[in-house]
Amino acid sequence: MAVLTILRYPDPRLHQLAKPVEKFDERLRTLVSDMAETMYAAPGVGLAATQVDVHERLIVIDVSDTKDKLQVFVNPEILGASDDAKVYEEGCLSVPGFYEEVERPDRVRVRACDEHGKAFEVDADGLLAVCLQHEIDHLNGRVFVQYLSRLKQSRIRSKLLKSEREVA
Ligand code: QAP
Ligand code: CO
Numbered sequence: 001m002a003v004l005t006i007l008r009y010p011d012p013r014l015h016q017l018a019k020p021v022e023k024f025d026e027r028l029r030t031l032v033s034d035m036a037e038t039m040y041a042a043p044g045v046g047l048a049a050t051q052v053d054v055h056e057r058l059i060v061i062d063v064s065d066t067k068d069k070l071q072v073f074v075n076p077e078i079l080g081a082s083d084d085a086k087v088y089e090e091g092c093l094s095v096p097g098f099y100e101e102v103e104r105p106d107r108v109r110v111r112a113c114d115e116h117g118k119a120f121e122v123d124a125d126g127l128l129a130v131c132l133q134h135e136i137d138h139l140n141g142r143v144f145v146q147y148l149s150r151l152k153q154s155r156i157r158s159k160l161l162k163s164e165r166e167v168a
Contacts, residue, residue, distance in 0.1 A: 008164070048135040050139055074113040076135075077111045080109045085105055086105075087103045090102045145157075
């Protein structure tokens with residue numbers, strides 16, 4: 001088990017398109033457990049492989065209060081989304097300290113595989129629906145700040161670049 005390094009916006013690697021997972025092997029299961037450990041350590045509710053610089057279609061999510069309900073989505077696909085949308089205040093482990101309102105479909109139906117290659121489908125609403133859409137965006141190279149105005153994006157970008165310089 002290992003806590004992995006999380007890429008920070010505006011790292012260009014956050015905009016890479018992730019490739020489908022082809023082999024459901026021990027390497028994949030080690031990555032799943034390292035990503036789960038990384039998410040719980042943060043702490044966060046969701047993490048996409050892209051955020052740990054692995055450009056494969058894999059997400060871990062735990063939206064439970066007790067933090068004991070890990071959900072693994074390999075090669076997730078959005079099959080359908082509700083017409084009605086909802087605004088949610090989102091954050092991101094790759095954009096630490098920033099929370100902004102984003103509007104997305106209220107409910108989504110997602111098909112994925114677990115870490116053993118077994119296919120399943122979920123009808124998600126509430127936080128799980130937001131989280132699935134946010135994390136699938138990461139796999140497609142999209143960070144939630146890209147839904148904000150150019151002005152907000154550039155403010156967030158320069159504040160994070162400045163805090164990186166201060167740490168160095
Ligand atoms: C994505 O985000 C998400 O800024 C997961 O300083 C967020 O786990 C989906 C976090 C909101 C739905 C709603 C953020 C931790 C965690 C921070 C996260 C921070 C520390 C974000
Ligand atoms: Co994120």
